[in-house]
Amino acid sequence: MKRHTIEDKLAFTNWNFDHTYPHLTLNEKVCAYCTHHSCTYCCPANCYEQLEDGRVVLNYDQCVECGTCFSICDLGSVKWNNPKGTFGVIFRQG
Ligand code: SF4
Numbered sequence: 001m002k003r004h005t006i007e008d009k010l011a012f013t014n015w016n017f018d019h020t021y022p023h024l025t026l027n028e029k030v031c032a033y034c035t036h037h038s039c040t041y042c043c044p045a046n047c048y049e050q051l052e053d054g055r056v057v058l059n060y061d062q063c064v065e066c067g068t069c070f071s072i073c074d075l076g077s078v079k080w081n082n083p084k085g086t087f088g089v090i091f092r093q094g
């Protein structure tokens with residue numbers, strides 16, 4: 001039986017994000033004090049990236065709303081707002 005990769009699983013997924021109402025935000029001033037940047041390797045959808053200048057940026061366009069980044073950010077930089085009705089990730093297979 002074929003084992004699906006994260007990339008395969010993301011290909012089975014749809015999103016309907018309301019970009020006027022972000023469900024995730026970062027506080028860049030807080031992130032500037034972070035020494036581990038664990039969000040950049042814990043997010044299963046690679047939504048976080050550390051730029052060459054050291055800043056961490058978030059692009060939640062493929063976020064699967066697992067909550068990992070919110071849980072592991074020990075500095076409280078990540079803020080979570082539940083998406084409004086009909087918006088957010090749409091799982092098509094399980
Ligand atoms: S979001 Fe949290 S874990 Fe990620 S860089 Fe900012 S402070 Fe660090």
Ligand code: SF4
Nearest residue numbers: 043063064066067069
């Ligand atoms: S909720 Fe999950 S998928 Fe979305 S950005 Fe955070 S870790 Fe990534």
